[in-house]
Amino acid sequence: MAEQTETLKYERPKSLLPVVTNYCPGCAHGTVNRLVAEVIDELGIEGTTIGVSPVGCSVMMYQFFGCDFVEAAHGRAPAVATGLKRVNPDNIVFAYQGDGDLASIGMAETIHAATRGEQITVIFINNAIYGMTGGQMAPTSLPNQVTQTSPYGRDVATAGYPVRVCELLSSLDGVAYLERVTVDTPAHIRQAKKAIRKAFQNQVDGIGYSLVEVVATCPTNWGMTPQDSFEWMRENMLPYYPLGVYRDVVAEGFADAAEAAAARAADCPIASQGGAR
Amino acid sequence: MAQNEKVLMKGNEAIAESAIRAGCRFFFGYPITPQTELAAYMSKRMPKVEGTYLQAESEVAAINMVYGAAAAGARVMTSSSSPGISLKSEGVSYIAGADLPCLIVNIERGGPGLGSIQPSQSDYWQATRALGHGDYHMVVYAPATVQEMADLSYKAFDVADKYRTPVMILGDGMLGQMMEPVSLPEPRTELPEKPWATTGHRGQREHNVANSLYLSAEELERTNFERFERYDIIKREEALSEEVDCDDADIIVVAFGASSRIARSAVKEARKQGIKAGLFRPITLWPFPVEALAATVGHAKAYLTVEMNMGQMVEDVRLVVEGRAPVEFYGRTGGVIPTPDEVLEQIRAIDERLGE
Numbered sequence: 001m002a003e004q005t006e007t008l009k010y011e012r013p014k015s016l017l018p019v020v021t022n023y024c025p026g027c028a029h030g031t032v033n034r035l036v037a038e039v040i041d042e043l044g045i046e047g048t049t050i051g052v053s054p055v056g057c058s059v060m061m062y063q064f065f066g067c068d069f070v071e072a073a074h075g076r077a078p079a080v081a082t083g084l085k086r087v088n089p090d091n092i093v094f095a096y097q098g099d100g101d102l103a104s105i106g107m108a109e110t111i112h113a114a115t116r117g118e119q120i121t122v123i124f125i126n127n128a129i130y131g132m133t134g135g136q137m138a139p140t141s142l143p144n145q146v147t148q149t150s151p152y153g154r155d156v157a158t159a160g161y162p163v164r165v166c167e168l169l170s171s172l173d174g175v176a177y178l179e180r181v182t183v184d185t186p187a188h189i190r191q192a193k194k195a196i197r198k199a200f201q202n203q204v205d206g207i208g209y210s211l212v213e214v215v216a217t218c219p220t221n222w223g224m225t226p227q228d229s230f231e232w233m234r235e236n237m238l239p240y241y242p243l244g245v246y247r248d249v250v251a252e253g254f255a256d257a258a259e260a261a262a263a264r265a266a267d268c269p270i271a272s273q274g275g276a277r
Numbered sequence: 278m279a280q281n282e283k284v285l286m287k288g289n290e291a292i293a294e295s296a297i298r299a300g301c302r303f304f305f306g307y308p309i310t311p312q313t314e315l316a317a318y319m320s321k322r323m324p325k326v327e328g329t330y331l332q333a334e335s336e337v338a339a340i341n342m343v344y345g346a347a348a349a350g351a352r353v354m355t356s357s358s359s360p361g362i363s364l365k366s367e368g369v370s371y372i373a374g375a376d377l378p379c380l381i382v383n384i385e386r387g388g389p390g391l392g393s394i395q396p397s398q399s400d401y402w403q404a405t406r407a408l409g410h411g412d413y414h415m416v417v418y419a420p421a422t423v424q425e426m427a428d429l430s431y432k433a434f435d436v437a438d439k440y441r442t443p444v445m446i447l448g449d450g451m452l453g454q455m456m457e458p459v460s461l462p463e464p465r466t467e468l469p470e471k472p473w474a475t476t477g478h479r480g481q482r483e484h485n486v487a488n489s490l491y492l493s494a495e496e497l498e499r500t501n502f503e504r505f506e507r508y509d510i511i512k513r514e515e516a517l518s519e520e521v522d523c524d525d526a527d528i529i530v531v532a533f534g535a536s537s538r539i540a541r542s543a544v545k546e547a548r549k550q551g552i553k554a555g556l557f558r559p560i561t562l563w564p565f566p567v568e569a570l571a572a573t574v575g576h577a578k579a580y581l582t583v584e585m586n587m588g589q590m591v592e593d594v595r596l597v598v599e600g601r602a603p604v605e606f607y608g609r610t611g612g613v614i615p616t617p618d619e620v621l622e623q624i625r626a627i628d629e630r631l632g633e
């Protein structure tokens with residue numbers, strides 16, 4: 001009888017701890033947490049990586065990952081990440097944030113970390129709702145979307161319009177890389193992983209601020225099955241938040257964000273003086 | 278610079294230079310009067326010592342950068358003035374909850390609200406009672422001279438590291454902007470190890486986490502109990518005060534910071550006029566120097582607290598005196614500085630009442 005050999009095809013990433021997460025069934029956080037862990041493993045950076053967890057459903061991330069972690073106040077992860085990275089520039093520092101955290105209470109920290117060109121990686125989960133507090137309207141909730149605090153649907157006449165984060169940040173000179181992905185299909189998950197890997201690799205290479213926006217679902221607070229919520233996301237969110245690359249200075253032919261910023265300001269005498277960082 | 282060579286400096290600058298000499302290489306701040314000279318000095322000096330000066334987008338961001346840098350194990354500070362300190366209070370609560378060391382400087386101005394840009398001491402309660410939410414304290418130093426601003430800033434980093442706590446220097450616009458000769462401390466060459474810092478485990482240890490979240494009520498209670506045991510040690514070990522002619526004093530004037538300078542002149546003049554007055558000056562506002570002040574209760578017949586506010590520290594003095602002697606209050610507020618004559622008048626009035 002021929003000897004049987006076992007080949008392990010799929011296992012827990014080493015940088016994820018063997019613990020049960022608090023994520024709901026069908027939630028994209030589990031998938032994205034895993035993708036981040038896979039990338040950390042593949043780049044061999046767990047020992048030098050510091051994660052910054054937000055306030056929101058991923059608040060307990062520091063219990064799921066084996067790398068060092070700092071738990072930030074609501075919205076402040078980019079500022080905390082700035083402090084960490086400035087002290088130890090050799091560390092790989094990433095912030096992981098939801099839409100309320102990143103695009104509402106933490107918008108100032110988000111924009112300024114980006115425009116300073118902080119050498120950090122930001123993973124942004126956009127599921128158009130506040131999950132942890134039970135389904136309130138988010139800065140990314142769609143027009144007419146029903147939530148606990150927009151029970152008649154988001155009325156743009158009073159509640160205003162959703163924020164498109166990648167488009168907003170793409171005008172800033174400190175930014176090296178912005179991509180919007182989703183994780184509803186194997187093909188999209190592979191693309192999301194590629195983007196997350198690039199966002200980390202950029203930091204390893206010192207290219208500049210990188211953010212990956214993951215358009216995600218919240219079956220629990222949307223009140224749908226995981227399958228229906230993906231269907232709703234494809235139908236409603238992707239037209240409003242189109243997938244794709246919104247900035248990639250390397251693909252544009254620059255060495256890094258600083259070089260791209262210099263080219264853009266070439267006609268400004270003071271900005272073109274030598275000695276910039 | 279030799280240890281004893283004196284230089285003429287503003288209080289704000291003395292804090293900055295002394296912090297650098299204490300090994301602080303990270304400063305995160307946001308412009309506000311009257312602490313401006315401190316940040317400006319840092320922006321000039323930090324690049325020369327391979328340090329980081331970063332002007333944050335807000336006070337809120339600045340204190341959270343301090344949080345990150347403190348978690349990373351650095352000696353780090355921020356400075357502001359009253360309205361800016363209110364904005365930082367969220368971050369300070371998280372820093373205290375995560376047991377991280379740092380220095381926060383408040384060069385007070387008049388309040389509430391936007392208030393004034395003149396000197397004030399109206400953030401005493403905020404500093405000693407209620408900076409941010411939750412059960413916590415921080416060590417609060419109240420320097421009264423430019424020399425003390427230098428010395429206490431230097432010491433603050435050691436105390437912060439020793440007890441893993443935020444420490445505040447509570448000054449005011451008068452102390453921050455006046456110039457006095459100061460002898461600066463020797464630069465630190467060695468800093469304490471911080472095995473708890475989030476610097477990357479490098480495969481050598483379990484992961485470190487800086488955090489103030491505990492979903493289990495019992496676990497959170499345990500961390501608060503543990504922190505308050507540390508506070509008991511701080512109360513025993515770190516309380517500081519100065520006494521001038523208190524031993525035989527009938528009337529003890531209690532004042533801190535800028536107002537203690539005015540009270541000192543008034544007490545001196547009262548002595549000249551034959552009134553047995555003394556000055557008790559708390560140097561730590563938290564922990565309040567309870568034991569030292571309590572030792573004067575018995576022979577002192579009356580207390581007068583002098584503050585640049587509507588009467589805040591006076592409550593701590595009354596808690597110590599416990600009704601065993603009258604504790605009176607004299608204050609000016611909104612940026613108005615009391616004169617020695619005004620204080621002397623208060624001392625004389627108390628003396629007359631005691632004689633009746």
